[in-house]
Amino acid sequence: MSYYACVAAEARKAPPGGDFVRLAQILLDCGKKHWEDVESVLAASLGEVSLQVLEDAAEKVRVAGHGLQGAPEGERRVLHRYVVSLLEAFLGGVDVSLLTLDTVDWLLASLDELESVLGAGSDTARSILREIRDRISFNVVELDVPARPSLLQVDTESLPWVLDELWPLLSELVSGEGSSSAISRSIGLLEEGRAVALKGKAGSGRHSLAYLLASRLLEEGYSLYYGDPAHASLLSGKKAVFTVSSEIVFAPSGWSGDPPAPVVLDGVYSEKELLEIAEARLAWEGLGGGKLAREIAEKCPGNPSCVDAASLYLALCRQAGKPCDLGPGGQSVYERVREAVPPGFREALSIPASFRTRSFPAGVLGSAAEEYKEYADRLLLRVPHLGLYSFRSTPLQLAFRGIPAAPAGVAELAYSSEQPFVASWILVSGVPGAGRVLAYTSLNSLTEEASLQALEAVAILRPGTVSGFLRGSTLHRLGVLERYARSSGALAVSEELAHLSASILERLAPHGEEYRVLLGSVLEELAEVRLGRGLPELCLYTLKRREELGLPETARSLALRGFALLQLERYGEAESALARVLAMYEESGRADALFFSVKLSLSEAWLKKGEREKALSELEGLVKLLVREGCEYAGMLFDAASLLKRTTGKKNYAVCAQLTRCGYLDLAGSYGCFE
Known part of the structure; x- marks a missing residue:
């Protein structure tokens, strides 16, 4: 009790x-x-x-x-x-x-x-x-909370572990005629508004192709999100949503939901590409290339994972001092690799081999990683700064899979990792039931520094799990937790808690004006969090829900609308909303962080519209104001002054003096004060 x-x-x-x-x-x-x-x-x-x-x-x-x-x-x-x-x-x-x-x-x-x-x-x-x-x-005790869209904006740095493809962190991926053709076809379909599903047998290179495709989309200016592709319908502009399962699906913004077009990858890699992969893997293993590389490529037609496993097998043979060759065919090469591994390490690998992901936290292997270090270093990819190991390919992982077994101490594995959020992401993705275990444990140990990072992964990958444990909580408790999550940067957790509070208040609002007003405030918070997560469309949708309550617009709600419209490049509408915010401030005669943010964003909107003189006048006035303000606005001063400097090419030494006086020497250096 x-x-x-x-x-x-x-x-x-x-x-x-x-x-x-x-x-x-x-x-x-x-x-x-x-x-x-x-x-x-x-x-x-x-x-x-x-x-x-x-x-x-x-x-x-x-x-x-x-x-x-x-x-x-x-x-x-x-x-x-x-x-x-x-x-x-x-x-x-x-x-x-x-x-x-x-x-x-x-x-x-x-x-x-x-x-x-x-x-x-x-x-x-x-x-x-x-x-x-x-x-x-009013029977609002424990309620089933409606599902919410859960998306994570992905950049180049996070792409490898989100896609469960760690090779790019250790070696450049081979890309040639076959893979480039599949990527170009996929991008063409996305530009037509169609979703694509990368399909292929295990070992056909789905993860590598998905990484190359995602990297190409980022290079071409797309914003990428991980999540349910169905939520792509909520987005607009140059954006795509992807997910990783038996198929890797990419859906463009505004997707209608039609069945994804299949892009079959079996045999996509050309003989030349496979030869390049063989050369690269043999070099990785410290073996010679040339004739041996050609032999491997011939025995593994269209299958890059087979090429990798064959190179690994030969390296293991050399490590054991045994003569061996690839035999008549490459299909059994994964079993040959398995047999070349000591039984003790095979047993240790059976647990991560049961994961749905190829990657797993380093702690899963325990002492076996050190005891069988030579084998671990060859068989697995290791990324120390992420605290992860990964099987080199899916077929190799399957070769070590036995009776399904879950790792012990899921929460401890996440908390003790070099990157608790990444470890939690992999565990929730790879181990059935890990999301509930992490959510329950973390909610009961919020003083643990890593607990919020674990909850953040759960909130993104298993939306509704965190709120499921809290659906009988008071609004007071939800508010305290939401503010704590937001201040700690756990924005997906903050979003889920605000969503739960809003769901409770929507049922209470008909029974009391105070609940309707509080609902309006919570929806503002939810809109702000969604904007901070790179989802301006959902921010606007949330503000529309607030508008439907019949509540008067506030400076905050108008500012959020303007910021979201600015992100969506709807500059005229953004200018109109932000100008109304400034009018409210002029009427009240006060100034705060929101006021300064609005002035900066309005300047950006004018620059985007080509109204340079108007923007410069506003920026110069803003910088003068901020120079005279307290040190709490040093970050905003840096942003405004940097934008002005980029636009005019001129440095303002009053800015340098203020940043230095406030002790922000890093910002002063970035601004160019010491050049």
């Missing part, structure tokens, strides 16, 4: 009418029993705290009872801090389904008594109790 279940169970037993002493006893006794649940919460609100202090407070309440009202003021103040902190901790973390209307009424009545006896109450606790009462009354 947890602290939350303990308090809820005891409160349900209380007679009607409210009793502040009984409430204090319940909170203190459950806090003592479940100290590990409340220690960090109390420390955050009260500073240094100990179990002994809690036990002393419980004893004072037990002895004094209803005579607490006559206790010295200092003593009452200390008790108030502990009792209210424990109550807020309970209400902040309790699942709404644990409470009943009678229990909520008793807690509210007890809180009233607490205020009169100890001299102060808790607006936070009262607000949460009202929410819980309304959610129980």
Whole structure:
């Protein structure tokens, strides 16, 4: 039983009418029993705290009872801090389904008594109790949350591990006539608005071709996203969404959902390309090329993975000091590789061989990686800065697959990795059920630095898993978690939590104006997060939902609209929205970070429209303003001054002075202050 279940169970037993002493006893006794649940919460609100202090407070309440009202003021103040902190901790973390209307009424009545006896109450606790009462009354206790689009913007750096193709991090991929033809055909189909599915037998080079295709799209100015290709219909402009499974599907923005056009890769690689791959792999293994490379290419027609495995097999033979050749055909080469590996390492490899991904966190091998280091270095690709190993090809992985086995300690594997987010991504992609394990463990260990990174991977790859564990949480708890995730850069987690809060509020909004207004604020936050994740279309969609509530536009909602339109290159509409924001600020006479961001974005919009003089005038005025502002705006000053410098070619030494004074020497150097 947890602290939350303990308090809820005891409160349900209380007679009607409210009793502040009984409430204090319940909170203190459950806090003592479940100290590990409340220690960090109390420390955050009260500073240094100990179990002994809690036990002393419980004893004072037990002895004094209803005579607490006559206790010295200092003593009452200390008790108030502990009792209210424990109550807020309970209400902040309790699942709404644990409470009943009678229990909520008793807690509210007890809180009233607490205020009169100890001299102060808790607006936070009262607000949460009202929410819980309304959610129980209107049957909004635990709800099935509607699915949300989940996409991750991918760049050149993240592409290899997202595609589960680590070769490009270690060796340049061979590209020739056959592969180039498949890539050109795929791009042509995407430009026609059609999705493509890269298909082929294991070993045909699907992952390599997908990497080459994705790299080409990035070079040609496409924005790439990993996720469900169906969500490509929500996007616009030069964008594509891809996913990796038995087929690797790429869908262009605005895709209608028609069946993807197959691009079959069996036999795509030409004899010349296979020869180049053989030469490269033999060089990788420290073996000679020439005749041997031609022999390998001939035995593996159209199959680059076979070429790789044949080169590996010959290297393993040399390592063992045994004479061997490729035999009459290349089809059994994977089994030959397997037989050339010591039984102990074969057994160690059987676990990662069960993954749905070729890549796996280095910790999966445990001590076997060091014990069989020579074999690990040959059989596997190793990328130390990512903390990953990978089988060299899918057929080679299948050769080591036995009875399916999951790795032990999924959460520990993720948390202890050099890159917890990447490790979590691979585990969630590769191990059935890992997403739920990571979500549950991480939500219960948010003080672990890596927990949010693990949750971020789960939120992207298994949308709804995180919110599924929190669907009975209060809006207060969801808000605290969402702000924590956003401030830590876990934007997919932030998006999922804001989406859950919005879903709850949409059901409560018809029953109270305060919920409708709060829904508008949450939708603004959701729009901002989606904009930050490179999804301006979803930002605009979210703002439209807010508009449908009939709420007046705010400076923030208008600014978000302008920023999103700017990203979509709809400069005229962006200018109109941002100009309205500035008019609001002029009317109020105030200035803050949003005001300065809007002025900078408006300048960018004018530059894009070709209105150079107008933009320069705005930029120069903005830089002068920011130079006189505090150091908290140093980053914005750098952005504005850099844009002005790129446009005019002139440096402003007042900018250098301000950046240096504020201690931002790196920004000053980037601006060119020390040239």
